[in-house]
Amino acid sequence: xxxxxxxxxxxxxxxxxxxxxxxxxxxxxxxxxxxxxxxxxxxxxxxxxxxxxxxxxxxxxxxxxxxxxxxxxxxxxxxxxxxxxxxxxxxxxxxxxxxxxxxxxxxxxxxxxxxxxxxxxxxxxxxxxxxxxxxxxxxxxxxxxxxxxxxxxxxxxxxxxxxxxxxxxxxxxxxxxxxxxxxxxxxxxxxxxxxxxxxxxxxxxxxxxxxxxxxxxxxxxxxxxxxxxxxxxxxxxxxxxxxxxxxxxxxxxxxxxxxxxxxxxxxxxxxxxxxxxxxxxxxxxxxxxxxxxxxxxxxxxxxxxxxxxxxxxxxxxxxxxxxxxxxxxxxxxxxxxxxxxxxxxxxxxxxxxxxxxxxxxxxxxxxxxxxxxxxxxxxxxxxxxxxxxxxxxxxxxxxxxxxxxxxxxxxxxxxxxxxxxxxxxxxxxxxxxxxxxxxxxxxxxxxxxxxxxxxxxxxxxxxxxxxxxxxxxxxxxxxxxxxxxxxxxxxxxxxxxxxxxxxxxxxxxxxxxxxxxxxxxxxxxxxxxxxxxxxxxxxxxxxxxxxxxxxxxxxxxxxxxxxxxxxxxxxxxxxxxxxxxxxxxxxxxxxxxxxxxxxxxxxxxxxxxxxxxxxxxxxxxxxxxxxxxxxxxxxxxxxxxxxxxxxxxxxxxxxxxxxxxxxxxxxxxxxxxxxxxxxxxxxxxxxxxxxxxxxxxxxxxxxxxxxxxxxxxxxxxxxxxxxxxxxxxxxxxxxxxxxxxxxxxxxxxxxxxxxxxxxxxxxxxxxxxxxxxxxxxxxxxxxxxxxxxxxxxxxxxxxxxxxxxxxxxxxxxxxxxxxxxxxxxxxxxxxxxxxxxxxxxxxxxxxxxxxxxxxxxxxxxxxxxxxxxxxxxxxxxxxxxxxxxxxxxxxxxxxxxxxxxxxxxxxxxxxxxxxxxxxxxxxxxxxxxxxxxxxxxxxxxxxxxxxxxxxxxxxxx
Ligand SMILES: Nc1nc2c(ncn2[C@@H]2O[C@@H]3COP(=O)(O)O[C@H]4[C@@H](O)[C@H](n5cnc6c(=O)[nH]c(N)nc65)O[C@@H]4COP(=O)(O)O[C@H]3[C@H]2O)c(=O)[nH]1
Numbered sequence: 005x006x007x008x009x010x011x012x013x014x015x016x017x018x019x020x021x022x023x024x025x026x027x028x029x030x031x032x033x034x035x036x037x038x039x040x041x042x043x044x045x046x047x048x049x050x051x052x053x054x055x056x057x058x059x060x061x062x063x064x065x066x067x068x069x070x071x072x073x074x075x076x077x078x079x080x081x082x083x084x085x086x087x088x089x090x091x092x093x094x095x096x097x098x099x100x101x102x103x104x105x106x107x108x109x110x111x112x113x114x115x116x117x118x119x120x121x122x123x124x125x126x127x128x129x130x131x132x133x134x135x136x137x138x139x140x141x142x143x144x145x146x147x148x149x150x151x152x153x154x155x156x157x158x159x160x161x162x163x164x165x166x167x168x169x170x171x172x173x174x175x176x177x178x179x180x181x182x183x184x185x186x187x188x189x190x191x192x193x194x195x196x197x198x199x200x201x202x203x204x205x206x207x208x209x210x211x212x213x214x215x216x217x218x219x220x221x222x223x224x225x226x227x228x229x230x231x232x233x234x235x236x237x238x239x240x241x242x243x244x245x246x247x248x249x250x251x252x253x254x255x256x257x258x259x260x261x262x263x264x265x266x267x268x269x270x271x272x273x274x275x276x277x278x279x280x281x282x283x284x285x286x287x288x289x290x291x292x293x294x295x296x297x298x299x300x301x302x303x304x305x306x307x308x309x310x311x312x313x314x315x316x317x318x319x320x321x322x323x324x325x326x327x328x329x330x331x332x333x334x335x336x337x338x339x340x341x342x343x344x345x346x347x348x349x350x351x352x353x354x355x356x357x358x359x360x361x362x363x364x365x366x367x368x369x370x371x372x373x374x375x376x377x378x379x380x381x382x383x384x385x386x387x388x389x390x391x392x393x394x395x396x397x398x399x400x401x402x403x404x405x406x407x408x409x410x411x412x413x414x415x416x417x418x419x420x421x422x423x424x425x426x427x428x429x430x431x432x433x434x435x436x437x438x439x440x441x442x443x444x445x446x447x448x449x450x451x452x453x454x455x456x457x458x459x460x461x462x463x464x465x466x467x468x469x470x471x472x473x474x475x476x477x478x479x480x481x482x483x484x485x486x487x488x489x490x491x492x493x494x495x496x497x498x499x500x501x502x503x504x505x506x507x508x509x510x511x512x513x514x515x516x517x518x519x520x521x522x523x524x525x526x527x528x529x530x531x532x533x534x535x536x537x538x539x540x541x542x543x544x545x546x547x548x549x550x551x552x553x554x555x556x557x558x559x560x561x562x563x564x565x566x567x568x569x570x571x572x573x574x575x576x577x578x579x580x581x582x583x584x585x586x587x588x589x590x591x592x593x594x595x596x597x598x599x600x601x602x603x604x605x606x607x608x609x610x611x612x613x614x615x616x617x618x619x620x621x622x623x624x625x626x627x628x629x630x631x632x633x634x635x636x637x638x639x640x641x642x643x644x645x646x647x648x649x650x651x652x653x654x655x656x657x658x659x660x661x662x663x664x665x666x667x668x669x670x671x672x673x674x675x676x677x678x679x680x681x682x683x684x685x686x687x688x689x690x691x692x693x694x695x696x697x698x699x700x701x702x703x704x705x706x707x708x709x710x711x712x713x714x715x716x717x718x719x720x721x722x723x724x725x726x727x728x729x730x731x732x733x734x735x736x737x738x739x740x741x742x743x744x745x746x747x748x749x750x751x752x753x754x755x756x757x758x759x760x761x762x763x764x765x766x767x768x769x770x771x772x773x774x775x776x777x778x779x780x781x782x783x784x785x786x787x788x789x790x791x792x793x794x795x796x797x798x799x800x801x802x803x804x805x806x807x808x809x810x811x812x813x814x815x816x817x818x819x820x821x822x823x824x825x826x827x828x829x830x831x832x833x834x835x836x837x838x839x840x841x842x843x844x845x846x847x848x849x850x851x852x853x854x855x856x857x858x859x860x861x862x863x864x865x866x867x868x869x870x871x872x873x874x875x876x877x878x879x880x881x882x883x884x885x886x887x888x889x890x891x892x893x894x895x896x897x898x899x900x901x902x903x904x905x906x907x908x909x910x911x912x913x914x915x916x917x918x919x920x921x922x923x924x925x926x927x928x929x930x931x932x933x934x935x936x937x938x939x940x941x942x943x944x945x946x947x948x949x950x951x952x953x954x955x956x957x958x959x960x961x
Contacts, residue, residue: 019354019359019362021354022351022354022358025347025351025354026350029346029347029348029350029351030343032343032347033339033340033342033344033347034340036343037336037343038336040339041301041302042302044335044336045301045302045304049305052324055322056263056309059263059322060307060309060320062251062252062257063248063251063252063309063320064309064311065251066247067247068313070105070213070247071314073102073106073240074192074214074215074238074240074314075192077099077109078192087158089158092111092158096160100160104246105249105250106241106243107200107241107243108161109158109159109238109240110158110159110168110212110240110241111158111217111237112214113154114234115152115153115155117150117151120136120149123155131170135147135170136172137170137171137172152174154172154173154174155170155171156169156171157236178195179195179198179214182194182195182214183216184231187218187231188227190216190224191215192213192215194269194313194314194315195214196211196277196316197210197244197269198211206245207244208243209243209244210241210242210243210244211241211244212239213242214239215237215238216230216237217235217237217238218233218235244269244279248267248279248280249280263283264282264284264323264324264325265282265320265321266278266281266285266286266320266321267318267319268319271310271317271319273308273319279318283323283325285323304323306322307322308320308321309322403426404426406426408428409425409426409432409433409508410424410505410506410507411505412505413445413504413506414503415468415494415501415504417466420444421442421443421444422442423442425437432485432510433448433477433479434479434480434481435447439480445461445506448477449475449478450477450482452478452484455476457475457489461473461491468493468501469493470490470492470493471489471491477489486511486514487508488511489506489507489508490506490508491505491507492506525538526538528601528602530583530584530602531602533590533601533602533608534600534602535601535602536603538601539609539611540661543559543599543661547661551659556615556621556654557611557653558610558611558612558615558621558624558651558653559610559654560612560621560624560628560650560651560683561607561650561652561669562590562607562608562609562610562648562649562672563606563607563608563647563648563672564607564608564646564647565647565680565681566645566646567579568605568606570643570645571605571606574639574641578639579605581638581639582636582643583602583606585636587602589628589632589634590610590632593624593631594610594624597614598610598612598614598624599611609665609668610625610628612624618653618685618693618694619756620756621651623756628647632647633647646681648672648675648682649672649675649683649684650667650672650673650674650683650686651671651683651684651685651690652664652665652668652670652671652685653685657686657687668686671685672684700745700753701753704753704754707739708759708762713735713737714735714939715733715735715770716735716736716937716943717732717774717788717938717940718732718935718937718938719934719943719946720787720789720928720930721934721953723922723928724927726953726954728784728786728951730787730821730928731788732789732790732791732930732937733767733770733771733788733790734747735767737750755795758795760793760796764792768806768820772788772809772810772813773813773815775788775813775815775820779819783944785819787849788821789851790821790823791823791853792823792824794827794831797828798835803843806820806822806843806846807846817847818848820848821848821849821871822848822849822851823851823852823874824836824850824851824852824853825853825854826852826854826855829852829868836868837868840868840870843869849872850868850870851870851871851872851908852872852874853876854876855873855896865903870905871906872905872906872908873896873900873905874907875926876911877910877911877931879892881911881917883916883921884916884920893920894924897921897926898925908928908929909921909926909928909930909931910929910931912929912930913932913933917931917933918933918953929953934951935951
């Protein structure tokens with residue numbers, strides 16, 4: 005099952021422990037918060053109440069002191085019968101100074117209407133124009149007539165209060181009521197708050213305290229008596245603000261942060277009677293949602309204080325200054341915040357612990373599961389191994405018990421050492437394990453290393469594929485057995501071939517049986533030659549091969565002349581013996597690749613696939629006829645026998661086996677008809693040529709004796725100097741009947757007949773003598789090139805005979821150049837190298853004729869001690885029209901030069917060919933363009949003329 009990855013793992017629920025920790029932490033934090041806040045609140049509340057009572061006392065005291073000042077002033081009128089204005093001034097002066105919150109001292113005099121005039125008259129004595137006034141529209145006007153006037157008689161200080169002097173205040177109902185109340189009680193009475201006409205702008209709220217003044221000596225027992233004795237009153241006008249500020253003023257009771265204070269000149273908090281305020285009116289409590297209200301600092305409830313000022317109830321309210329409450333409860337908040345944070349941290353920690361624990365548990369579970377799985381796999385593995393072990397044991401026992409040989413080799417090239425062989429192998433080969441292990445399979449092949457099966461086996465191994473080969477193998481004691489070998493690569497898990505397994509079967513018995521069958525099927529039982537069956541096969545194979553490589557195949561039908569006579573005379577057994585001897589002779593005259601078959605009683609057929617021309621075929625047939633013609637000894641008697649042969653050639657005389665056999669048969673009958681003991685071609689023209697060849701061969705044998713040969717010389721010209729620097733000696737046969745015969749017609753014949761050896765020796769000697777004679781005649785140290793035939797080249801005493809000739813002629817060895825063809829060199833390179841080294845040791849020059857037509861191996865070319873390469877005329881011919889030939893010639897020139905060889909081009913017929921050769925750095929030329937091969941006298945004439953090649957350096961220069 006796939007593990008969920010980090011990305012797709014579902015979110016895990018918060019562990020309960022973490023949740024509980026969080027909740028508990030939060031509860032504790034909140035609890036602490038509440039307790040602390042309560043403590044803070046109580047401390048604050050107590051502190052606040054203390055402050056409030058201090059302020060209440062101070063205020064009461066201050067106001068009482070003020071009232072006291074009024075009573076002091078009143079004493080002036082109580083004590084004195086009459087009080088002069090001056091007295092009043094002098095008396096109030098110090099009081100005004102001591103009580104700066106006193107706005108004015110007044111004496112209100114009750115004047116009846118009847119007394120008005122006298123009063124006004126009396127007053128005018130001191131104050132001109134005095135009259136009682138009243139306020140109308142805020143301005144003093146003469147007072148209207150009333151029963152009674154309450155007149156501001158004395159007034160201190162006067163300055164600033166002039167408007168009030170003489171004013172009838174009886175229009176002021178409340179003031180009048182206050183005065184009357186004071187008069188009736190005989191006690192000071194305070195008014196409501198008034199708006200004062202004088203004073204600083206913020207101190208114009210004030211109140212009056214009046215104390216009644218009675219007539220001297222009047223009874224004042226009850227209210228009525230007092231009302232009757234009332235003649236006026238002394239009044240003091242206070243500035244409420246100044247008075248209260250003075251009361252609180254000391255000890256910093258109004259400082260920033262001190263409680264907020266509201267003082268009302270009434271029994272309750274009536275805003276119109278607000279005498280003083282510091283700070284804000286008491287708040288109704290925190291606003292906002294429940295949580296916000298709960299979290300908000302607990303409000304300290306305001307403190308009220310009621311007291312009397314001159315009999316009038318006053319009301320004071322104190323509430324803590326706003327920031328104080330918050331500041332005072334910070335501690336609990338810190339605890340709350342800290343507690344909450346701590347709770348979250350603790351919860352996170354518990355969460356981490358729990359999740360870690362869970363992870364560990366999970367990991368343990370996973371590991372446990374994996375361990376179980378691993379255990380299961382291990383058990384399965386062990387079981388599989390046991391099974392495998394059993395299988396292996398079984399296979400091993402099977403391999404060991406196998407009757408066929410099994411070999412396992414390593415895949416390590418090049419030896420592929422043997423790592424295992426089964427007992428059957430040891431039994432089959434006779435080797436012990438010790439002897440075979442670590443060795444190569446090659447050990448089994450002995451020296452028989454050229455079998456086709458080995459190549460197949462090798463390539464199967466290299467290509468790492470199945471291989472099958474039937475091979476001859478050799479036991480330890482050297483005896484051969486036929487080995488049917490199968491091999492197969494063994495691959496490891498990565499597909500790499502590490503071993504090969506081979507199974508070998510000893511099929512020697514089968515092979516022997518097969519061979520016997522084949523022999524029976526394909527061999528003539530009397531002679532052991534191929535029978536008709538095998539002949540057909542071989543001929544078909546030869547034709548298929550010939551068709552592919554454009555080779556001729558010769559089919560020769562032989563018939564023994566007069567065999568029937570011998571058979572009839574001497575009996576079948578003698579006949580058989582004769583046939584056997586004939587068969588042996590036939591076999592001896594042909595090559596291994598040829599087939600000799602017996603068709604019927606005295607009829608034989610030869611298949612000669614590797615004769616390139618008719619002359620070599622004739623040569624073979626002639627040899628057979630010669631061999632057959634030799635005497636036979638049977639049962640003590642000597643016999644002579646001749647054969648008649650008919651020849652047909654593929655593809656001229658037929659393209660299939662049947663036709664060729666039929667035509668060879670026809671030709672054979674023709675031979676019989678023409679007198680037996682001869683051969684006939686199926687094609688008449690070939691018979692003609694064969695006849696001519698016979699004649700030529702006969703003539704050739706005599707030609708040397710009759711001095712019919714002569715040498716022609718063709719100049720070889722240095723392309724740099726344009727001068728003749730040598731010549732090639734070319735043989736000519738001056739035939740008495742045919743005239744001049746070209747070498748192409750007789751050199752091959754001479755080669756086949758062996759006449760080439762004396763002929764070649766004659767050529768070398770004649771050419772050397774001629775070269776020496778021209779040297780002696782002062783015609784230059786010319787080098788003469790002579791063609792060597794294959795047979796000459798392989799002649800045992802070649803080097804010696806050449807050395808003799810040079811010595812006899814007195815020609816310097818370097819003036820003789822021996823021309824050899826590529827094929828002569830490549831036939832048996834090692835042998836050729838030996839001969840050439842010996843020749844080079846003499847000091848003669850060696851050139852390779854017809855270069856480019858054969859298959860010279862560069863590697864060998866480097867090892868051959870040669871001096872000159874002759875470019876074959878077939879390349880030179882088309883040099884200026886065929887780019888391939890041009891490229892070949894250019895390559896040969898550069899190749900020769902890189903091997904430090906000279907290059908001469910033969911068959912140069914045109915100026916273009918010459919120009920090309922010059923352009924490409926060819927050293928010398930030979931060809932009709934300069935001169936054809938000419939007799940010695942003509943060549944000498946040419947030398948004497950100093951004939952040169954036009955356009956060469958020396959000429960141009
Ligand atoms: N079309 C043409 N042909 C040119 C030209 N220049 C030279 N030739 C011919 O090319 C042949 C060159 O000789 P080779 O390749 O050795 O070929 C020689 C050589 O292999 C062989 N031969 C000639 N003399 C001897 C000899 O004394 N001994 C041996 N073993 N072979 C010889 O017979 C071959 C033919 O000889 P030749 O008939 O004399 O033919 C000569 C020569 O006449 C040219 O410009 N155009």
